[in-house]
Amino acid sequence: MKKLILILSVAAVALMLVLASGHLANRSSPNSNVTIVEVSWARGYNSLKELATSPYTNAIVRGILIDAKSYREKPQEPTRGPGLIFTDYLLEVQLVVKGSLKVSDVITIHQTGGAVDGETMIVRDDPPLRVGDTLILFLHEYESGKYYIEAGPQGRFAIQNGLAYSLGEVYEPAEAMTRPFKTYGQSETQFINSIISILKQE
Amino acid sequence: MSPPYTAEIRMRKSLLLLATALMVTLMLGLFIGVASAYTLLDRRWPETLVLAIYYYNFSGYSEVVPASDSWCTTPIRPNLYKHVHWTSAYVFAHQLNNPGVSWDGATLLYPGPSGPEYTEADVYLNHYYLAGYVSEARQSVIAHEFGHVLGLGHELGAVLMNQWTFGTGSRWGAYHIYTRSRTI
Numbered sequence: 388m389k390k391l392i393l394i395l396s397v398a399a400v401a402l403m404l405v406l407a408s409g410h411l412a413n414r415s416s417p418n419s420n421v422t423i424v425e426v427s428w429a430r431g432y433n434s435l436k437e438l439a440t441s442p443y444t445n446a447i448v449r450g451i452l453i454d455a456k457s458y459r460e461k462p463q464e465p466t467r468g469p470g471l472i473f474t475d476y477l478l479e480v481q482l483v484v485k486g487s488l489k490v491s492d493v494i495t496i497h498q499t500g501g502a503v504d505g506e507t508m509i510v511r512d513d514p515p516l517r518v519g520d521t522l523i524l525f526l527h528e529y530e531s532g533k534y535y536i537e538a539g540p541q542g543r544f545a546i547q548n549g550l551a552y553s554l555g556e557v558y559e560p561a562e563a564m565t566r567p568f569k570t571y572g573q574s575e576t577q578f579i580n581s582i583i584s585i586l587k588q589e
Numbered sequence: 590m591s592p593p594y595t596a597e598i599r600m601r602k603s604l605l606l607l608a609t610a611l612m613v614t615l616m617l618g619l620f621i622g623v624a625s626a627y628t629l630l631d632r633r634w635p636e637t638l639v640l641a642i643y644y645y646n647f648s649g650y651s652e653v654v655p656a657s658d659s660w661c662t663t664p665i666r667p668n669l670y671k672h673v674h675w676t677s678a679y680v681f682a683h684q685l686n687n688p689g690v691s692w693d694g695a696t697l698l699y700p701g702p703s704g705p706e707y708t709e710a711d712v713y714l715n716h717y718y719l720a721g722y723v724s725e726a727r728q729s730v731i732a733h734e735f736g737h738v739l740g741l742g743h744e745l746g747a748v749l750m751n752q753w754t755f756g757t758g759s760r761w762g763a764y765h766i767y768t769r770s771r772t773i
Contacts, residue, residue, distance in 0.1 A: 422697055422699065423630075423697075423698070424695050424696070424697055425630070425695065425696045425697075425698070425734075425737040425742070425743075426692035426694065426695045426696075426752070427692060427693050427695075427730050427733045427734060427752060427753075427754055427760075428692055428693075428752055428753050428754065429691055429692060429693040429715075429718045429753075429755060430691065430753065430754070430755050430756045430759075431752070431753025431754075431755070431756035431757070431758065431759050432756055432757065433756070433757030433758050434757075437756070437757060462683050462685065464681075464683060466681055466683065466711050467679070467680070467681050467699060467709035467710060467711050468697055468699050468709065468711050471695070471697075471713065473689075497689045497690070499690050499692065499695070508697075510692075510695075511742075511743075512743070512752065527691070529688045529689050530688070530689070533689065535689055535690055535691050536691065537691060538691055538753075538756075539691050539692065542691075
């Protein structure tokens with residue numbers, strides 16, 4: 388009987404601890420030199436088909452990031468912080484799945500976040516791209532030759548060793564915002580073929 | 590009549606059942622995680638700070654005050670540029686017009702130099718998108734950003750902290766959420 392009461396007490400205390408820790412589930416604490424940006428995405432998609440066929444997705448390409456330049460954009464009015472950081476990446480197109488771009492074209496990919504003057508800014512759901520990354524990107528052209536990734540984290544897939552990965556798998560500390568169409572280590576060829584197949588059906 | 594030890598056996602069985610139920614719940618809590626209506630970010634505001642929100646360069650979104658109603662019993666009353674007092678304003682809201690991003694609102698929270706608490710914040714509302722939204726959709730974005738200011742993270746589903754404004758499963762486009770407790 389005493390053993391049972393002991394088990395019950397331990398279980399009850401453990402349960403309370405789990406409930407309390409879950410309720411107060413803190414996200415990972417950022418480094419002091421890292422500013423985290425929380426955003427509301429204008430558009431989100433529920434499937435690869437929705438994303439690929441969206442009128443906002445002007446281009447779908449495979450490419451490699453060859454350069455990047457970060458800069459700070461400080462509003463004219465006073466801010467509490469030093470202002471937002473953006474990065475312009477240069478992407479060399481290797482394969483065109485949708486749109487009018489051509490292989491070897493070099494386009495600018497504009498992303499919120501980057502590093503300036505010792506400060507790193509990261510959009511929590513959409514960590515900075517990295518020069519040297521090979522990616523499959525779903526893009527929206529907002530200015531001639533300038534693109535942003537449609538739906539932020541949803542529109543970017545990293546290629547590593549011939550496999551395609553959606554965000555949350557290879558870009559820590561990304562939150563898993565790519566639901567419900569996670570692509571964890573799917574063959575790149577298979578992944579591209581599935582996009583081509585979706586587009587052909589339209 | 591049952592022998593006296595039968596009652597004890599029943600009691601033991603009941604306790605064992607209760608212990609099992611608790612353990613199962615515990616395991617579920619460990620492996621599934623706790624469902625909650627919100628997720629907190631990594632830091633908090635100190636209680637002593639008044640979260641006045643100051644507005645700059647705004648043509649004037651009428652949705653700001655109702656958006657703040659979602660989180661405060663006493664709505665936030667944004668002050669205009671000329672009334673700014675740096676010593677008492679801890680959150681500044683800005684309007685920008687940026688077609689080169691896929692977000693319609695962004696919040697930056699800054700921790701103090703010595704403590705684990707937030708002490709300042711900037712809220713950016715992207716007029717490029719908001720200008721084309723209906724009023725409730727605009728309120729939905731502003732209330733979402735105010736939720737971040739208060740230290741709330743993203744959640745999926747029919748809640749203000751859903752990270753998408755439009756699209757399948759989105760806060761406004763799918764669920765028509767624009768206040769904490771009301772939908773249309």
